[in-house]
Amino acid sequence: MVKTSNRIFLSSPHMSGFEQDYIKEAFDTNWIAPIGKNIDYFEQEISQFVGTSGAVALSSGTAAIHLALKLLNVGRGDLVFCSSLTFVASANPILYQGAEPVFIDSEPITWNLSPQALEQAFHYFEKEGKLPKAVIVVNLYGQSADMSKILDICNHYNVPVIEDAAESLGATYKGKASGTFGKYGIYSFNGNKIITTSGGGMLVSEDLEALERVRYWATQARDPARYYQHSRIGFNYRLSNVLAGIGRGQLRVINERVNARRNVFDIYNNELSSLDGIEFMSEAAFGRSSRWLTALTINPKKTSVKAEQVLDALESENIEGRPVWKPLHLQPLFKKNLYFPHSPEGSVSDQLFQSGICLPSGSNLTVEEISRVVDCIKEVFHEC
Numbered sequence: 001m002v003k004t005s006n007r008i009f010l011s012s013p014h015m016s017g018f019e020q021d022y023i024k025e026a027f028d029t030n031w032i033a034p035i036g037k038n039i040d041y042f043e044q045e046i047s048q049f050v051g052t053s054g055a056v057a058l059s060s061g062t063a064a065i066h067l068a069l070k071l072l073n074v075g076r077g078d079l080v081f082c083s084s085l086t087f088v089a090s091a092n093p094i095l096y097q098g099a100e101p102v103f104i105d106s107e108p109i110t111w112n113l114s115p116q117a118l119e120q121a122f123h124y125f126e127k128e129g130k131l132p133k134a135v136i137v138v139n140l141y142g143q144s145a146d147m148s149k150i151l152d153i154c155n156h157y158n159v160p161v162i163e164d165a166a167e168s169l170g171a172t173y174k175g176k177a178s179g180t181f182g183k184y185g186i187y188s189f190n191g192n193k194i195i196t197t198s199g200g201g202m203l204v205s206e207d208l209e210a211l212e213r214v215r216y217w218a219t220q221a222r223d224p225a226r227y228y229q230h231s232r233i234g235f236n237y238r239l240s241n242v243l244a245g246i247g248r249g250q251l252r253v254i255n256e257r258v259n260a261r262r263n264v265f266d267i268y269n270n271e272l273s274s275l276d277g278i279e280f281m282s283e284a285a286f287g288r289s290s291r292w293l294t295a296l297t298i299n300p301k302k303t304s305v306k307a308e309q310v311l312d313a314l315e316s317e318n319i320e321g322r323p324v325w326k327p328l329h330l331q332p333l334f335k336k337n338l339y340f341p342h343s344p345e346g347s348v349s350d351q352l353f354q355s356g357i358c359l360p361s362g363s364n365l366t367v368e369e370i371s372r373v374v375d376c377i378k379e380v381f382h383e384c
């Protein structure tokens with residue numbers, strides 16, 4: 001008889017048990033709407049947790065990036081620099097605004113935006129006489145980019161930063177919450193993130209007036225009048241009060257969730273780092289990663305095992321693995337856009353894409369499930 005084992009997911013939702021109380025309250029008070037107490041409290045609780053003056057709850061992290069770009073007046077023909085090694089949602093909103101993304105490579109230690117490549121890009125466009133309107137910096141797989149260096153460069157050119165912290169809620173950089181270093185920061189509560197509302201996002205900032213404008217845009221830009229009057233383009237981007245209730249229940253256990261993911265990483269690291277050719281994404285001394293996903297590379301100089309083989313083996317054991325993000329400069333969607341590699345010798349993100357994989361990393365994984373993943377990978381390496 002074939003042994004069938006349950007599927008192990010890459011990152012599945014992990015409820016705390018507190019969510020139902022907040023949802024019930026939304027039902028009891030009949031605030032099944034994009035306004036209500038859960039939204040107000042969820043915004044306050046997030047801004048308290050990360051230490052910003054304010055926050056606006058939105059329907060997705062993508063919507064938050066979109067409205068951050070709008071706050072910075074990014075429009076048709078403008079340039080926006082963006083990390084290349086990321087999910088497409090980091091850059092799609094640049095296109096929504098009719099602007100032009102320019103992609104920046106990663107540096108090898110954190111896999112995040114390379115300050116070196118960023119400088120190259122600024123030099124190039126300074127000569128062209130056209131600076132970007134914004135820089136979108138992604139904190140990949142839960143690890144903060146080297147924000148001090150990046151901000152020094154951007155401040156020199158007087159260009160504001162949007163921090164895409166969709167994967168790094170609960171992480172820190174130099175002791176301060178990830179997502180709070182740019183002019184605007186965004187978080188995602190998609191189903192596979194550190195905490196979830198099933199779908200949702202948050203925009204944080206010190207600029208309360210800007211956040212008010214975001215609230216206005218996100219509710220169809222309705223003018224203050226008895227009738228429905230609109231002077232500007234608006235969006236339907238507010239989070240539901242029911243979903244905000246899920247978020248409040250989730251946020252209560254954020255620290256446990258981050259610790260659990262870091263623990264998952266530690267087990268993989270202990271069990272697998274001795275295998276020839278396996279190199280885990282390192283954690284820079286300047287920060288504490290949320291380890292949203294455990295990511296590793298398989299060095300082709302040290303082993304004949306290919307990343308694809310490992311993914312195939314995992315799939316055959318009913319385990320969901322995933323290649324590292326395909327860099328955006330390699331996407332057909334962005335084939336006309338410029339790209340600045342880390343060094344003339346080569347692109348770091350191309351390398352990471354070719355050799356990198358992500359392992360199941362959910363905070364709800366059991367020790368047995370992690371062992372199944374570990375055993376499966378060990379087998380591939382010992383067979384080769």
Ligand SMILES: *Cc1c(COP(=O)(O)O)cnc(C)c1O
Nearest residue numbers: 060061062087089090166188190
């Ligand atoms: C998930 C994610 C987003 C988008 O968030 P949604 O809430 O799914 O819209 C943006 N950037 C990165 C890096 C992400 O991982």
